[in-house]
Amino acid sequence: MKRSSPFAALVLVAVSGQVLAQETVLRYMSWDPAQLEIEGPAIEEFETAHNVTVETQALPPDDYWPRLSALAAAGDLPDVFAMSSGFVAEWAEAGNLANLGEQMEGVDLNAYYGAAIEAGMVDGEPYAFPQNWVAPVLYYNKDAFDAAGVDYPSDDWTWDDFLNAAKALTIDENGDGEPEQWGYYFYGRYAHTDGWIFRNGGRLINAEETALEPTQEAVNALEFLVGLVSEHTVAPQPQSLEGVRQQDVFPLGMAAMWVDGTWNIDNTRQVAGDSFAWGIAPIPMGPDATPETAVTYAWADMMSIAETSEQKDLAWQFIQHMVGEGRTPADFPGGKVPAYKAIAETESWLEEGLQPDNKGLILELGAQPTYTGFSKNWSAWRGYAAAGSGGMNGEIDEVLNGRKSLDEAIDAFVAYGNDVLSR
Amino acid sequence: MRKRPQISPTLLAVLFLAPSAIGLLVFRLGPIVWSFALSFYDWRIFDTPVWAGLDNYVHILNSPIAGRVFLNTLWFAMLYVPGSVGIALVLAVLLNNSLRSSAFFRGSFFLPYITSTVAVTLAWRWIFSTRFGLLNNLLKGLGWSDPPAWLADPAWALPSVAIVSIWKDCGFYMLLLLAGLQTVDPTFHEAAKIDGAGPLKRFWQITVPLISRSLFFVLILALVRSTQTFEITYALTGGGPNRASTTLAYYVYENAFVHFDMGYASALAYLLCIAVGLVTLVNFHFRRRWVHE
Structure with missing residues (x-):
């Protein structure tokens, strides 16, 4: 068998190193393993469109919060992660969440349920963006x-x-x-x-x-x-x-x-x-x-960007993709209402033929004044x-x-x- | 021929010990010392620690819940330690013979100890279910028209956790005591028998003193384990109803990993550590009165 020369091996290592160095990796963590599976195609679509690799991890809520907290303590939070209406204030006050005000300037907020947007506000500043809401x-x-x-x-x-x-x-x-x-x-x-x-x-x-x-x-x-x-x-x-x-x-x-x-x-x-x-x-x-x-x-499930993330713009594009046009009504089966109205207010989300036959009622609730009841x-x-x-x-x-x-x-x-x- | 470099025996010993020693230092001793320091801080894991002095300890002493949790821990220990050690001793004495069937029973009684705690606890949860549970349907069949809501009644929740814990652990204690019993010279029993001592007298006057060292070890082990109950509580009652079965170890977990209040949880853990240490010291003090060296 012919042995490869040390020089060729060195070149290979150098080239692959170059390739690796150029690869952009965005880390995303979620509390819903089943939902992450549903999100798979949307994530792949984002990867192709932006030529990035999205590293994903999903843990059930009981494990998610201790793990995310440990990552925060270690200064190693993923770029984007799921955030609850119940924790957003404490996490923002601890300085873990990036202020999304600048990024949200160009966004048509009327395209989203107002109460869901409101759930991500802490002292009038946005620290999380809604993906879906429940009541x-x-x-x-x-x-x-x-x-x-x-x-x-x-x-x-x-x-x-x-x-x-x-x-x-x-x-x-x-x-x-x-x-x-x-x-x-x-x-x-x-x-x-x-x-x-x-x-x-x-x-x-x-x-x-x-x-x-x-x-x-x-x-x-x-x-x-x-x-x-x-x-x-x-x-x-x-x-x-x-x-x-x-x-x-x-x-x-x-x-x-x-x-x-x-x-x-x-x-x-x-x-x-x-x-x-x-x-x-x-x-x-x-x-x-x-x-x-x-x-x-009612309250919203949201997404936040880590204050420590070095690619906040890319992270914001990912969030926009995952909460808006990158998704389909089929990604939100059952009772989770997409925060993006264009997906929620469709025949497809209403799931005709399945029980309950009046899912539209949930959308009406979203138009009413809501309260989350959460506190520290x-x-x-x-x-x-x-x-x-x-x-x-x-x-x-x-x-x-x-x-x-x-x-x-x-x-x-x-x-x-x-x-x-x-x- | 070149002489191989010589490694000194001390260095060799250090090298062989290093993997365990480093693991122990990093994952056991380090956190033990670190958590003591943390008990003086206000630290939510995702936030910056802030010096709090004795605040956490003061909060615990003034808490409307902590006192009850301490009492629950004590009550659990009072049920678990005599229950598990007593049953283990009876089983060990009964199975300390060379009958063929004894091996089968030893294995059967030991089995719960090595099965998945969460899995067997879920099975117990079905057994204890108020309306559809095996136990209550059995009791109803025996004529008890209104059997208790085992896991939802404050009077029964903690004893239910104790029952499952005893069932799970007594096989292990039985094995330790059996090992002790095997060291008892049968001639003592034979001599006592000839002198006319009955089985009970022989048990108290010969068996118990001669296995007192094993018994003491099992007692200390059971005592320490009684303060560490977590998995069974988590899967059986969730500490309820209304804190009736919340013991200190569970409360530490709850504050650390549900409310993320690490400083408060560390202070609780240290109070638990002090309490267990004190009880163990008392045990060691009285040891020489009944343990035969």
Whole structure:
């Protein structure tokens, strides 16, 4: 066998080194492995158009945030990364996010949902750009409504209408005191209860986001929800369904109504299959609210550029590609609404032939005033992810399970919340 | 012939030890020292650390939650240590024979220890499920009309975590105690038998004193492990309901990797370390009263 000469090897190394040196690499990190797979073709398209390599990494949220935080501590953040409405303020204040003001100057912001753009603003400056947004909605079982002879929820439904429907839909077939079908299902989870509070014009935290100060409207909303379990028995105590995944209760037909985020449309489709017809509706407006004060609970998933990135312009072009014209409605299946209106407001995104048959309702919600409810240390005081058994979540569950009064629970979660907010 | 260069035995020893020593230094001792320093800082991982003095410790002492978490840890240790060591001792004594079936049972009882914690905990979660769980349906079948919501009732959540932890670990402790039992000279038992000592008396007067060193080791191990429970809590109850099963190790994780409050989490970890250290010291103090050297 002929041996290659050392000179030829040196030339090869030098040439490949030259090629490597010329290659531009953009690093992108996301919290949604499934979504990253969907994004594959759009990323390839960007790579070809800009002659760059996009290095991607996706980790599920529980791993994503610790990893991203460690990278921030090491000064090694990827150029572009997914950013949550809940964390953008803290991350911007820590100096990790590039101010996008300059880049956004030439962008027609009217092409995007205003509330989603607003979610990336910190002290009036943009630090994240929205990719899609989500909102809690009222899921309802049409077959159960038909069987009970109840009209489907309408836009002008009151809380009394909701309660009457829930009573009619609570059915204990074998009379054992444990209904086979509950009218409604919820527990202290943020996506289950906070929409009711905000639709009643209530707030949990003060305007400065420095202390928990639940308003009377918020307390009234919580009282109404607690009454569904303790007084009207149209919803189960959460402990009775321990062991069933919360997102499966409605699709398994165990409750006829349920409030959760639009991102659960996918799971509901998968679990319920064709077993029953279902739709979605806005959370009814509360008796204490006016159309001006009854805001929609919604928030955006966004993309940010690292302050340490040395290729911010390229990173911005990537973001523009990934949130706008580089995408198709098929990239946003289920309940994630593209922030770019031209993709969202298409027949294709409405997914005709699939349930729910009124996805357009979500787009209407996006046009209304919205509120994210997020603050510093939100995950702690609200009780989220691995801390989901504590904070406000845990205290409300104690009330629903009949172990505490609502006043005691509010005192407890306010005390704990103010402790974590003061850190 | 050229003489090979000689490496001194000390250098050789250092070279062989280096991989483990460097790993230990970088990934264990370093973080231990570093986290002590961090406990005096206000540091969200993605932000710049800011000197906070004793603030984190003061916050913990004034926290409406931390006291409960400490008590939960104590309560868990009180359930787990006697439970796991007691059952392990009984199993070890029962299986300390040369019967063929004993090997099968030793393997069976040890099996939970080496299976994936999250996987078996998820199976336990189904068993404990309030309405559809195996356990409650069994209890209902036996006539208990309203069995507890094991994982959603504050009175039962922590004991449920303890039950799964004991089930998972007692096989390992059993193995350690079996090793101790194998060293007991059977002639002691035979002599006692001839003198008329019953099985219980022989157990307390001969077996326990002669395996006291193994027993002490297992006790310390169980005590330390009782303060480290995390995976089972994470997969079974998530620390709930309403903190009822949140122990210190879980609370440290929550503050470090959910709220990213590293300074606060480090301070909690050091308080845990001090508590475990104190209990271990007390154990060592009383050791000479019952452990036969």
